[in-house]
Amino acid sequence: MSTTDNQDERELEGTRRHIRPGRLALLILAALAVLGGLLWFILHKRNGFTRAEIEKSFTMAASGQAGVAVFNNGLLRYSADGASFLNSEGRELWNVNFSMNAPRFIGHGGYALLADMYGNTAVILDKTGECGRFTTAEPIINAAVSSTGVTAVALERDLNSLICFYNELGVRLDIEISQEMAVSGYPMAMALSPDGSGLVMSMVSSQSGNLNSQLVFYNFTVGRSEANRLVGFFNHEGHLLTQIDYMSAKRVAAVSEDGLEIYSLEQENNPELKASVSFPGEIVSYAAANRHEAFLCPEAGTGDLILSVYDDNGKECFSKKLSSGARGLTLGSDLVMLQTDGVVDLWDYSGRSYFSGTLSQPGAGLYLMGKKLLQLDGNLIHQYRFR
Template identity: 30%
Template sequence: MSDMNSMNREIKKDQLRRQIVPASPQKDEDSNEIIKRARTKVKKKRFKIFLVVLLILSAGAVSLYTYFKYCQYTGYSVIWEKSLNEGSYVGYLTFGSNVLKYSKDGASYIDSQGKEVWIQSYEMKSPVASVNGPFAVIADQQGNSIYIFDKTGNTGVATTVLPIIKATVSAHGVVAAILEDSTSNYVYFYKRDGSYLDVKIKVLLGGKSGYPVDISLSPDGTQLIGAYAYLKNGTMNGRVAFHNFAEIGKSVGNRLVGGFDEPYEQSLVAQVRFLDDTYSCAFADNGISFFSTKNALSPELIKQVPAEDEIKSVFFSDKYVGIILNNSEGENEYKLNVYKSNGNLVFTSGFQYQYTHADIDGNLVILYNEDSCRVYNMSGRLKFSSTFDFPISKIRGGRLPNTLIVTGPQNMKEIRLQIGGQYQ
């Protein structure tokens, strides 16, 4: 009997085993493949949507770029206008987001919305100013005071014993100043707080080095380019010299690492400028010279651009150099040439306009006089030409591609350029 019960139990177990159906491996594989294909399909769909959106955005960006590049504005409207503090106005320089206004009795920094960020009072008989990146310097020519500023205000004041001829500043706030003595001139250096740096260059007026005409510091403050005038065979000649004040320059006497005389025989160099830490230029009456200091101990003249006619104006930014010449050929009275910092030509354009100032601001070349302006882009296209019913002292680009900030002695306006718009 027990054997029968045992047999029945085994039969029931066997029936139960047969009723349990195991999961099919093939079905698991099919299910995973379906999920995988679904995910791949979703990814492809998302990628196609991304490509379409990217294509639309790219087309919009190209269209917008083309519009701003080729359109010519014929009118403007005033976005805002603000009155400025009156004073014995001398000039404006591009500084930070807008301009540095300086006069005989003080200076102020005005931002891109016409707000005076700071005001500094002083007394100078003949203020001269220079800007390099976030720092500015104002010196009293033939006086003895040098004021140093950043975008937050005055950082220091340097007082000299000898009269000041010129001053320049680096993008780190180091100041170099030409000081005049009866028998020699000196280039002294000062920190941003106005304290004296124990570095100087002595130039004998009757010596081989010549009379210093202009100087410029590199943005990092370690290099100085100088323009000098000296007498040779009864004729005044120009010279460009480079000094290095980094550690590497200690190995050279007077830290003089390079000098160029030959390009300026019977010619004078009126102005020099470091455009960035590598490239610099010199403006002479016979043309423009472009230099490179990639080799800190051996500056190189990389391009000499001769002046085809008399030079009327020179101007520059950290990326471009502009020159305006009298045009003896053709119907236009003047010729505008713009170059990159390495001396390569960007564009050339003839024009008739009677300007008094020329600036480069970003990718704009701005010519203006006391009541009108002409604005070119870096393709040489005339973007805007207008006459204003208010006095102009400075024009620069606004916050948007189709805006300009126009500053006068006592007021500032931001204007929006329009196609076929009315003058307001």
């Protein structure tokens, strides 16, 4: 063996002697800590969090009886006197003043509409505050807004319904649809496409004591050559279509008292029924967001409720059996929320539990902002952290 080989062996042996028992124990403890952290992450990823603590609280000024909505990664609080916007850190960025008897919030993407139902005023909002407002000669009976700020309002004019359109600045556009309500029905629900070029309405009428709905599709680009811009309609005898949502530019969801229908707009001038879901009983609660629809319905033969969540193709993402006390169904951009007898449950859209537990301030209004849980407690907003 060469002198060099002997020297290498002596150095290796010296290295081995320098790894003392104390240092080896520290290395083992460090490895166990990393492994424990990894196991904790996997466990909570699979089973969700079980504790929620108030991370911070901030004050939101109130003015009369107010409504609250999640809007542009913040909270919009509105009342008959005006509206104010708080960002996710609780700082008020802007406020607007108006006078409305019954303000209704309608949001779509980065725009929102506050319309005075059965009044004559509407205000269009974006992340910077008010960008437009308008008044109408006839009372507003329904309204919709697109993600570009284009707005449609249904007005009641004598025995007719008049649909008028405005841009994001509140300037009236040279488009309107006039219908005789005795013939076409009452505009129960309406929704605008993301770019504002399409409008879908549920027109409700009564015949021989039965309520019927007609789902009508309008398009203001490819439908220019059609009478009144109408490109399709579907009759629903004996059913009341109470809610319409554009789940995307190519998908529309129509909700009745006991069912869901998904319509495809792959061909804009030829809407088609893509999927239909019937529930065993009348829908108890409904919510829509992030290209999903969620329903609480009674389970046949029991007093329990079933939570069912569907994607924009009408495919069921997941379902959960719950007690009859379930309430507060809410969809956010990332999570589904329900409250049952003081317990708050959050799931992601695959049905995996994100959180299940109680809050330190039960009974107040809850709102989802991404994966943040916010709670309205009087004029206080609590933001929770999960553990």
